[in-house]
Amino acid sequence: MIYKNDTIAAIATGAASAGIGIIRISGENAIEVADRIFRAKNPNKRLVDTPTYQALYGEVVDGELVMDEAICLVMRAPNSYTTEDVVEVQCHGGMILLQQILQVILKNGARAAEPGEFTKRAYLGGRIDITQAESVMDMIHAKNELAARSSVRQLQGALSDKIKEIRAFVLENVAYIESALDDPENYSLDGFSKELQDKVQNTTEEVDRLLRTAEEGKMIREGIRTVILGKPNAGKSSLLNLLLGEERAIVTEIAGTTRDTLEEDVMVQGIPLKVIDTAGIHETVDTVERIGVEKAKKSLEDADLVLYIIDGSRPLDEDDSYIKSLLQDRRVIILVNKIDVEQVVDKSWITSNIQAPLIEISAVTGEGLTRFKDTLTEMFFHGKLSMNDQVYITNLRHREALSEAKDSLMRVLDSIGQGMPEDFLTIDLMAAYEQLGTILGEQLEDDLADEIFGKFCMGK
């Protein structure tokens, strides 16, 4: 799919930038796609009639629903970055809004760009030179690995099981049809379409359920990976509860994570955080506790942000020195907790040893929470914090794949309804199978032949 010359779209601006957000669309239908989601202020103007390097002012719309004000800049082939037709949709910033607009664009005929795909097209179009191209190759690989890792991370458990189950169902039915086509004297398709209709109906509904889950955001677990770290009883869980209580956006408990770390999705002033609460860090001989400490250290590995909680009512000790060593090269916010009681902690030691903003709070009374949020927002918008956008793109692709799979299954139902012969049904069944496979990162290979020979007794 990566090499299709179709129309692609992606958010072009980083997650951190405030002000203007840009979504870039490139490909042979870029202008038509943009035209579908954009209504110019001047009702006589349309993007499809706009000359190259001219812009229109108006609104981004999803059908009748107005989503944002925007300026759309049209760059016609070959005079664009990718050498294809390109439209840049410049709207108001805010990752969430941009993501919603991108989804509308995808719904209208573009697909989510692969990692490095704009640059790849620029290269293939002769736009950039070899040095740049080499860095693209690096990026393609780095990003693919990242995407693969993050999709595995998201797909553990129930969702991937469900998708595998649906794929198995699809493949088995295709294999039956193919066996009957190949060996019609042995396998009969009489009445098969009717049976298949009900089954595909159910499967379509299942895919639709998955899709709705995705849209509600339960599948999408993107966000800034934020690890709460500290000694036992420093107030880590209270902080988490505080964040959750205040701005509870999405709360899910991930099944299968250890009892020692707890993950929560929290929205702080529009910034999505994935907060990971960890076991208290201290030197211990207790096996169970030690496992908890190891898990906490592990979750630091891919953290975007660490919230280091210190109990202000207790003096610092060796455990704090140890935690300090864990925080090297990490983006950190220090939270001195329990300011509602008497303070004994040596703040000067902290500030001279750890390069990070220090905020005093009370997780019980909520004092200092606003300061914390402001600091967080500031870091985010000044580019000091960013989430792993790859995770988000992966999610988008999953959703797109689910949506395409659903469309394919609907076409199967359509074909059955029209009384099309069974060999036509396999076209869209196989398409659904492949689309679902992209979510699992699986390639087609010889699945079908294996299934046919494995399950059906063929031949002379």
Place this chain on the structure above:
Amino acid sequence: MPQIEEHYDIVVVGAGHAGCEAALAAARMGLETIIFTVSMDSVALMPCNPNVGGSSKGHLVREIDAMGGEMGKNIDKTYIQSKMLNESKGPAVHSLRAQADKAEYSRAMRMTLQQTEHLTLRQAEVAELLAEDSGISEEGSASQKAADSGESSISQKVADSGEQKEALRGKRIIGVRTLSGGTYYAKAVILCTGVYLKARCIFGDVSNPTGPNGLQAANHLTQSLLDLGITVRRFKTGTPARIDKRSIDFSKMVEQKGDEHIVPFSFTNTEEDIQREQVSCWLTYTNETTHDIIRANIDRSPLFSGMIEGTGPRYCPSIEDKVMKFPDKDHHQVFIEPEGEYTNEMYIGGMSSSLPEDVQYAMYRSVPGLENAKIVRNAYAIEYDCIDATQLHASLEFKEHENLFAGGQINGSSGYEEAAAQGFMAGVNAARKIKGLEPVILDRSQAYVGVLIDDLVTKETFEPYRMMTSRAEYRLLLRQDNADLRLTDIGHEIGLIDDERYAAFCKKRTAIEEELARLQTVVIGAAKKNQDYLESVGSTPLKTAAALSDLIKRPELNYELIAPLDPERKPLPKDVIEQVNINLKYEGYITRQQQQVAHFKKLEKKRIPDSINYDEIQNLRKEARQKLSQIRPASVGQASRISGVSPADISVLLIYLGNS
């Protein structure tokens, strides 16, 4: 000692279905061709099932016929029953299958070979390939250039180490030597050795070092291939017993008749041209008794005892495989098919086996109608050497051995039709090479022939490869009914379709195009007479005026049915009407596949230069680098189909190629 020494343009080794097509194509393209066979009585032999065609195989026959192949014409001459399979399904999977009179089939093909100009038949075993240094290899030595004087022979050592293989790369094949020492120089050699290389027939504890039907095996050529550094595999297949018709009780079986209206395989024939009385086949079933006999004796099967090493096909299992692998099935179909009109032998389809003779008797006799069966020939498994076809270009020429081509079962395929298709292409491409022309390479969107060859040369095959319609991504476009529309232009261009036939084809194509255009312009209104007619044929009345082409798209209607609404219509041949119907009725699906093909072609067109060094491309994953270095795909499209090469690797490759 004086030896025979002759010179030809092309040597074809083997006169089975691949060899015959290769030799005919080459000779008809004007090249002096000699074809070797171990026995003049086994030309175009059908040693297994007595039929041609079937699902997807019928497509292959129609395709080579459209380009000037012989198989379709030969089966039209010698069929004794014909059937269009899957008629109730979509047009993409309609498949023609005909029962052949085996002896007649073989005789007719031999006669065609013997009547073809520029073609010599010779009964002899080819034992050795003659090679010289092509100059491509850096290790070339001057002494080997003496080849022209007839002194050259290839190394007799087994090239088993990588180093030796490396040294043997870059050879040019210049001819063959027969077992008796005759030397035949040629500008190209085509290997169509079928199942004869080191063949061994096995049943029970009996192992005969022969080809099918006790024919002489080719026991020497494998060594010559190994010496040239060619990778060889061992495959296995099998055939059921033949039973005396007089010992069969047909009253216990279901008669299987041929179609009343038959469709010829060859586009040069009409139904009337080849009309004849057809012979029936018969259907019966195995039962639990049969299965018990097999299970009780399974330890005596050479497959289960490990005596057979070769890999057999999963799609063509022996009856013991079926019983062991599918224990839940309490019966399997058995088709009793005549081997010809002038023989009592009946082929027992569905019950191939390598069990011992006594078990074969017991098991066949447990089947209703076969209680008193007399076996004429035993069932047996056959093992043979074949090559790893990823050593071939898509032209079927060896990548490392110039002027050496291979087609048919030697390439790891199975089936007469798969063999014929490859043989045909190998013959065409060998001839074109000698003429200094580009090879003809059909891609996966053009023909099943293209799918077949691309699969063989791209994907490593570990079992005999059989064509299936599901292997074709664009099968709605690759129908048996439009093989001529897809390929006659090519056949004409290569010189195997004469001007007369081509003119008739062009007339048909124009008629289809014109009729499709006309149907779009003829609009009928909602007049009562029209509405009444539509209702009378079970359709719904018109809401607004509609083009005839739109009416034909309705599931319940077709071109013939709307005749009363189309008084202007001129009479058209059946095959033209068929195309009009299909093109209109499945337009949506066809258009979608055409769009997919457009995407597919873009990558196929991105060629990879021969000189590419994959080790230089840093960002390729190791596995991809190894596979690409090994298979050396010709295009990025082909590269993308190699297992172990990911989309990310393809991106990297595209960028690298864009640069160099």
